[in-house]
Amino acid sequence: MKSLRSQNYYEVLGISRYASPDEIRDAYELSKLTFTQNSMATYSLFSEDENREILDLITKACETLLNPELRREYDTYLDSGDKADRPSWEEREVALLAQGHAHRQQGGMLHNGVSTSEAPIGRGGAMESPTQESPHSETRSMNSMKGANDAERYIESVETYTGESLRRFREIKGLALSDLANSTKIRNTYIGYIEEENFSGLPAAVYVKGFVKLIAQALGLPADKVTHDYMIRYRSLEGKNQA
Amino acid sequence: MGQLFQKKEIFAVGGGKGGTGKSFFAVNLAIVLARGNHRTLLIDADLGGANLHTCLGIPAPESTLSDFIQSPTLRIEDVIVETPLANLRLISGAQDILDIANPKYTQKIKLIRAIQTLEIDFVILDLGAGTNYNTLDFFMVADKGILVVIPEPTSIENAYRFIKSALYRKLKMLASDPQTKGIIEKAMDKKNAYGLRTPVELLDFITQENATTGEFLRREMNRFQPRIVLNQVRSLADVRIGYLMQNACRKYFGVQVDFLGYIENDDQVWQSVRKRQPITLNGGYSKITQSFQIITQNLIQGLQLKPE
Numbered sequence: 001m002k003s004l005r006s007q008n009y010y011e012v013l014g015i016s017r018y019a020s021p022d023e024i025r026d027a028y029e030l031s032k033l034t035f036t037q038n039s040m041a042t043y044s045l046f047s048e049d050e051n052r053e054i055l056d057l058i059t060k061a062c063e064t065l066l067n068p069e070l071r072r073e074y075d076t077y078l079d080s081g082d083k084a085d086r087p088s089w090e091e092r093e094v095a096l097l098a099q100g101h102a103h104r105q106q107g108g109m110l111h112n113g114v115s116t117s118e119a120p121i122g123r124g125g126a127m128e129s130p131t132q133e134s135p136h137s138e139t140r141s142m143n144s145m146k147g148a149n150d151a152e153r154y155i156e157s158v159e160t161y162t163g164e165s166l167r168r169f170r171e172i173k174g175l176a177l178s179d180l181a182n183s184t185k186i187r188n189t190y191i192g193y194i195e196e197e198n199f200s201g202l203p204a205a206v207y208v209k210g211f212v213k214l215i216a217q218a219l220g221l222p223a224d225k226v227t228h229d230y231m232i233r234y235r236s237l238e239g240k241n242q243a
Numbered sequence: 244m245g246q247l248f249q250k251k252e253i254f255a256v257g258g259g260k261g262g263t264g265k266s267f268f269a270v271n272l273a274i275v276l277a278r279g280n281h282r283t284l285l286i287d288a289d290l291g292g293a294n295l296h297t298c299l300g301i302p303a304p305e306s307t308l309s310d311f312i313q314s315p316t317l318r319i320e321d322v323i324v325e326t327p328l329a330n331l332r333l334i335s336g337a338q339d340i341l342d343i344a345n346p347k348y349t350q351k352i353k354l355i356r357a358i359q360t361l362e363i364d365f366v367i368l369d370l371g372a373g374t375n376y377n378t379l380d381f382f383m384v385a386d387k388g389i390l391v392v393i394p395e396p397t398s399i400e401n402a403y404r405f406i407k408s409a410l411y412r413k414l415k416m417l418a419s420d421p422q423t424k425g426i427i428e429k430a431m432d433k434k435n436a437y438g439l440r441t442p443v444e445l446l447d448f449i450t451q452e453n454a455t456t457g458e459f460l461r462r463e464m465n466r467f468q469p470r471i472v473l474n475q476v477r478s479l480a481d482v483r484i485g486y487l488m489q490n491a492c493r494k495y496f497g498v499q500v501d502f503l504g505y506i507e508n509d510d511q512v513w514q515s516v517r518k519r520q521p522i523t524l525n526g527g528y529s530k531i532t533q534s535f536q537i538i539t540q541n542l543i544q545g546l547q548l549k550p551e
């Protein structure tokens with residue numbers, strides 16, 4: 001048996017390469033029960049953080065395999081062998097998702113304390129709608145000089161990064177949503193939802209984390225701190241939504 | 244060379260925590276096997292609290308397992324006693340606290356060798372509580388090890404400790420070089436300097452140091468396949484704990500645990516224990532007997548409980 005991080009999604013869920021969607025869902029339900037906080041089966045083995053990490057991974061595995069398009073991509077990826085120069089699946093996946101390929105078609109089917117949930121099926125329609133453009137988009141070139149100073153000052157003033165601070169910072173840099181979408185390869189609707197902290201429109205937590213990191217990098221913000229702050233906020237707000 | 248063709252399987256029943264029903268399980272498993280026309284030998288290997296003869300409702304035998312282990316002249320046949328049930332024989336445990344032996348590994352191997360010479364189909368070792376070396380060694384030499392767990396945090400925790408201790412002891416014995424042995428020994432301590440928490444991490448670490456040894460131990464670990472039986476179950480949610488434990492073990496230990504089945508909590512059980520009449524002997528068709536039949540089938544056929 002390999003360590004969890006080196007297991008592929010099928011191994012993580014303990015299912016075969018040919019598992020049906022129902023088998024995947026069953027494996028997911030079982031894992032959710034196993035790795036929730038205070039679960040009798042795990043409290044003496046794993047810490048809360050570890051349980052959450054495992055659940056994140058399981059959620060990700062499950063969402064990938066329940067999405068026919070992503071699963072096909074993933075199988076192809078697995079079959080392509082373990083070459084050293086091969087990009088990681090995470091890179092490939094974030095790229096696919098960012099372009100709006102294979103977003104969750106089973107929206108709202110998987111929920112736990114971590115992943116986004118309750119998004120009604122058919123939400124896809126709303127995702128296609130354009131998000132509002134930044135008011136600064138036309139004055140971008142004018143702002144770029146002044147932007148550099150503002151940006152520095154802004155970074156110093158921020159204690160905790162939120163969706164709002166990502167938006168403000170993007171605007172200070174004079175970037176439109178579509179600019180950021182181009183440079184990060186993340187769909188602008190997703191970027192919009194991240195800024196608005198509208199979590200129900202977003203894929204599972206692990207993806208959100210990946211997106212936020214890409215956005216932070218593109219904006220030249222301290223990516224680790226941004227992701228860390230954002231995910232803490234994400235979890236606490238998610239918890240409230242569910243309660 | 245007749246024995247070569249004789250199928251003989253040794254089952255060990257343990258589980259860490261005391262009073263979960265290990266002896267109850269061992270006795271009734273033995274009865275179901277004997278009833279199924281399998282020649283069965285029940286061995287009371289609980290060297291601290293032998294009581295299987297009482298569970299079976301027979302008087303304390305004169306010679307015991309300790310006698311056999313300690314005496315160079317006694318043959319295994321000398322300590323086997325018949326029971327009222329056809330096909331079921333017993334080796335009783337130590338009666339007197341002073342008899343408690345602390346057999347060395349070689350002495351345990353002597354027992355296993357002697358067992359191999361017997362005309363018998365199945366052997367069941369009741370190990371008693373705890374995770375001392377005696378218990379772990381018997382668990383490892385058995386073909387299949389069974390943990391009797393009850394759906395309570397302490398029992399589950401003890402079962403995990405048991406699995407971890409047995410696994411580390413097995414790996415340490417199999418590792419031939421002193422360096423690897425040293426790493427495993429250190430890893431047994433929860434707060435080890437290497438920061439190794441789980442068996443999976445340990446094996447990754449060993450593989451980094453020595454790829455051949457690492458791969459060898461990984462193969463052995465894949466062959467380590469403890470079984471669990473959930474006893475004293477009160478609800479469907481309790482039953483599910485079997486599957487949850489299985490899932491947790493796969494992630495934490497990297498070990499495949501088979502969930503054989505469950506036995507309900509039932510007043511008839513303690514009544515039967517009190518009357519010294521094993522419950523599966525009552526005849527008739529009880530839920531408990533049915534559970535034992537399912538578990539026994541799963542055990543001998545290498546299967547698991549099918550999820551509902």
Ligand SMILES: Nc1ncnc2c1ncn2[C@@H]1O[C@H](COP(=O)(O)OP(=O)(O)OP(=O)(O)O)[C@@H](O)[C@H]1O
Nearest residue numbers: 261262263264265266267372475507508509512513
């Ligand atoms: N399924 C059950 N329903 C009700 N009572 C049970 C059940 N299983 C076991 N018991 C009760 O639990 C008690 C302990 O059982 P048993 O002696 O078999 O445990 P044990 O694990 O062998 O204990 P030890 O660790 O001391 O060897 C018995 O008195 C028995 O009546």
Ligand SMILES: [Mg+2]
Nearest residue numbers: 265266289371
């Ligand atoms: Mg006992």
